[in-house]
Amino acid sequence: MTVTTLRRLTGDEKHAPSAHSTLDVLRVLYERVLRVTPETADEPDRDRFLLSKGHGPAAYYAVLADRGFIPEEWLDRMGQWHSPLGTHPDRVLIPGVEIGTGSLGHGLGLAVGTALGLRAQGLVHSRMFVLLGDAELDEGSNHEAIAYAAAVQLPITAIVIDNQSATHGWPSYQPETLAGSSAGIPARFPGWTVSVVDGHDHDEIERGLLVRTERPHLVVATVEAKWS
Amino acid sequence: MRETFVATTTALLDEDPRTALVLADISADVFRPALRRHPDRALNVGIREQLMVGVGGGLALTGMRPYLHSYAPFLIDRAYEQIKLDLGHQDAGAVLVSIGGSYDAAAAGYTHQSPGDVALLDTLDGWTVQVPGHRDEVPAMLREAARHDDRVYIRLGAQENTRAYPDGAKLRVLKRGGPLVLAVGPMLDPVLAATRDLDVTVAYTNTPRPLDTEGVRLLAEAEVIVVEPYLAGTSARLVSEALSGLPHRALHLGVARAEVRDYGTWQDHARAHGLDEAGLRRSLEKFLGDA
Numbered sequence: 001m002t003v004t005t006l007r008r009l010t011g012d013e014k015h016a017p018s019a020h021s022t023l024d025v026l027r028v029l030y031e032r033v034l035r036v037t038p039e040t041a042d043e044p045d046r047d048r049f050l051l052s053k054g055h056g057p058a059a060y061y062a063v064l065a066d067r068g069f070i071p072e073e074w075l076d077r078m079g080q081w082h083s084p085l086g087t088h089p090d091r092v093l094i095p096g097v098e099i100g101t102g103s104l105g106h107g108l109g110l111a112v113g114t115a116l117g118l119r120a121q122g123l124v125h126s127r128m129f130v131l132l133g134d135a136e137l138d139e140g141s142n143h144e145a146i147a148y149a150a151a152v153q154l155p156i157t158a159i160v161i162d163n164q165s166a167t168h169g170w171p172s173y174q175p176e177t178l179a180g181s182s183a184g185i186p187a188r189f190p191g192w193t194v195s196v197v198d199g200h201d202h203d204e205i206e207r208g209l210l211v212r213t214e215r216p217h218l219v220v221a222t223v224e225a226k227w228s
Numbered sequence: 229m230r231e232t233f234v235a236t237t238t239a240l241l242d243e244d245p246r247t248a249l250v251l252a253d254i255s256a257d258v259f260r261p262a263l264r265r266h267p268d269r270a271l272n273v274g275i276r277e278q279l280m281v282g283v284g285g286g287l288a289l290t291g292m293r294p295y296l297h298s299y300a301p302f303l304i305d306r307a308y309e310q311i312k313l314d315l316g317h318q319d320a321g322a323v324l325v326s327i328g329g330s331y332d333a334a335a336a337g338y339t340h341q342s343p344g345d346v347a348l349l350d351t352l353d354g355w356t357v358q359v360p361g362h363r364d365e366v367p368a369m370l371r372e373a374a375r376h377d378d379r380v381y382i383r384l385g386a387q388e389n390t391r392a393y394p395d396g397a398k399l400r401v402l403k404r405g406g407p408l409v410l411a412v413g414p415m416l417d418p419v420l421a422a423t424r425d426l427d428v429t430v431a432y433t434n435t436p437r438p439l440d441t442e443g444v445r446l447l448a449e450a451e452v453i454v455v456e457p458y459l460a461g462t463s464a465r466l467v468s469e470a471l472s473g474l475p476h477r478a479l480h481l482g483v484a485r486a487e488v489r490d491y492g493t494w495q496d497h498a499r500a501h502g503l504d505e506a507g508l509r510r511s512l513e514k515f516l517g518d519a
Contacts, residue, residue: 044291092319098289100317103309109279110314113286113294120248120268121290141310144276151274 021163021199021223022131023059028205029129030067038068041096045123048114050099052107053133053161054088061085069096105139107132108158112145115156128156129209134185135165143188149216150191157209158192159219160185161199165226185220192218199223229384230255230327232363236370237295237325238262241270244374246293252280254298255327281307284322285314293323293374299333300326300342300383308348316352321377323370325384330458330483331497332386343459343483346436349381350462356380357437359413359457362392365434381437385457386494387414396434399443403430407451407516410444412436412463415455415503422508426516428453436463441470448476453512456482457503479515481508 029049036046051060058078065072070084077083084093088102099110111130118126132142137160149156162185172184186194192215195208199221208219234255240247241262248269249262256263262270269292273279277298284294296303303326304311315322326345333340349355356378358369366384373380393400399410402420405427411419416432423430431447433440436456444452444467452471454463460482467478481503488500498504502511 090317100313103313106282106310106313109282109310110286110289110318112279113283114289115286116268116271116283117248117287117290117292120287120292123290141278141282144273144279145282148273148276148279 020056020059021133021161021226022053022056023062024200024202025131025159025161025205025221026059026063028202028209030063032202032206033127033209034129035127036096038096041069044121045118045126047127048098048111048118048129050101050107050111050114050128050130051089051097052099052101052111052130053104053136054101054107055104055133057085057087057089060089064094064096067096070094104133104136105141108142108145108149111156111158112149112154115154119154127212129159130156131159131161133165134160134162134170135167137170137185137188138166138168146189146192150189153215155212155214155216157211157217157219158189159209159221161221161223163223163226186218189216189218192216194218194220196220196222229360229363229366229386229388230258232366233297233325233370233382233384234258236367237297240295240370240374241266244293245269246291247374248287248292248294250280250283250287250294250296252277252298252302254302277302277307278310281310281322282314285310285318285320288315288320288322288377289318293321293377295323295325295370295373297325297327299328299340300345301328301340304345304348304381305342311349312352315379316354321379323373323380323382325370325382327384329383329385331488331501332494334494334497335491337491338487338489343485345381345383346456346458347462349437350465352379354379355437356435357383358435359383359385360434361389361396361413361416361432363388364392365394365396368394369434383413383458385414387457387498389414389417393432393434396432398435398440399431399433399447401429401431401447403428405429406449407453408444408448409453409455409512410467412454412456415457418498418503418505418508419455421505422512426512428512428516439463439466439470441466444470445474448474450475451477451479451516453479453481453515455503455508456480459483459485477515479511481511 090100115128197204287294461480
């Protein structure tokens with residue numbers, strides 16, 4: 001189902017779902033994990049999903065359409081005049097979209113603030129997920145949020161889609177984990193618990209997303225390299 | 229003014245569970261009681277101004293009313309894109325309260341100064357900008373801001389007028405005469421001193437955004453002089469719009485763009501920028517004499 005929705009959105013076969021690094025994580029989130037529906041999209045105690053990596057939102061829009069947040073017809077007009085769907089998502093225009101993003105490095109800070117707001121209001125059952133790209137981690141603003149979330153033990157879950165697209169990589173400096181040029185991503189989240197999952201394996205992704213600890217949790221979802 | 233801000237905001241946190249405070253280390257010492265009393269809503273994120281504004285945006289998205297505070301150069305200049313995107317683009321609001329605007333941190337040098345903060349916010353939509361001229365004007369601003377969700381910037385200064393005008397949102401006429409001299413916030417006392425024996429109208433506002441353009445149009449005849457405690461000319465566009473279609477001459481005084489690479493006190497810098505009594509007098513006489 002999402003396959004056809006996605007094809008409808010992108011309009012051609014070459015954008016097969018496997019080319020969309022975020023699609024499987026988004027499907028698992030919306031199909032298995034998030035407690036949010038079109039009917040509860042404004043409830044204060046809903047689970048939140050923030051797409052920090054606002055680039056390439058085709059898969060996000062396809063999943064939102066598939067789950068009934070937006071009409072499928074919207075997918076045909078992405079980026080056009082008077083379309084609610086831009087090449088970056090705008091929360092003001094799209095039901096179910098929590099934040100407007102595009103400029104990289106904004107979602108994690110907003111996620112920290114949203115999680116703090118939920119906690120201050122006693123909405124402790126609302127879960128907070130935020131999705132970033134490995135290249136997006138280059139933005140320094142992320143590291144302000146990463147360190148602070150660990151310091152105050154904020155129970156948010158950050159998902160980093162690792163398609164090894166960061167120009168200088170996130171190398172590991174520990175010889176036993178020299179698995180790839182981005183093997184050092186978890187090392188940049190000190191104080192977080194970590195799951196590394198196959199970014200296309202739905203059961204593995206789900207297990208990573210369901211982890212709840214007293215600390216912030218990182219899920220690194222590994223997919224094929226962007227330039228491979 | 230900072231003490232008044234701390235006392236009022238601390239009281240607001242006690243009274244209104246919707247309010248939140250986000251600091252980036254600056255003033256954390258004087259807010260210690262509030263930070264201790266409201267650990268869920270009074271937060272110090274450390275020296276992380278981008279995060280401070282992002283957190284403010286996130287808190288607002290959950291329905292809370294965040295107050296953010298730091299030195300103007302760190303709160304506005306450094307976190308400009310977060311202000312633009314994490315607040316404005318999200319259609320979220322916050323109350324930004326700064327100290328160390330133009331040259332209050334004179335001895336600290338240009339790294340700790342922001343003459344351009346109001347001009348930066350002028351590039352964005354929907355900001356109310358308040359520049360109190362006296363500490364007693366501050367509490368009402370902070371309390372009013374708790375009652376809505378809009379974007380508010382309150383610029384606290386070291387310089388103060390001798391008396392407060394709590395109803396300074398619209399232009400308030402303090403002296404009637406010829407050409408209009410509009411004094412923003414702490415510029416009022418030096419303006420009154422410099423115009424003591426000049427035939428001018430002096431009006432005061434502590435809320436330059438939204439500017440009372442109707443008041444400007446009513447009071448300005450053919451000549452208007454604006455004296456602002458931040459970058460000179462910041463209000464030129466709005467004054468020009470207010471007087472559109474009316475033949476007029478305008479003079480915009482404020483802080484110069486060129487960096488004053490010197491230290492001393494805010495009084496020294498006011499003198500260097502011609503914003504003390506003598507400097508204002510010189511500029512006014514020249515402008516009015518040229519008529």
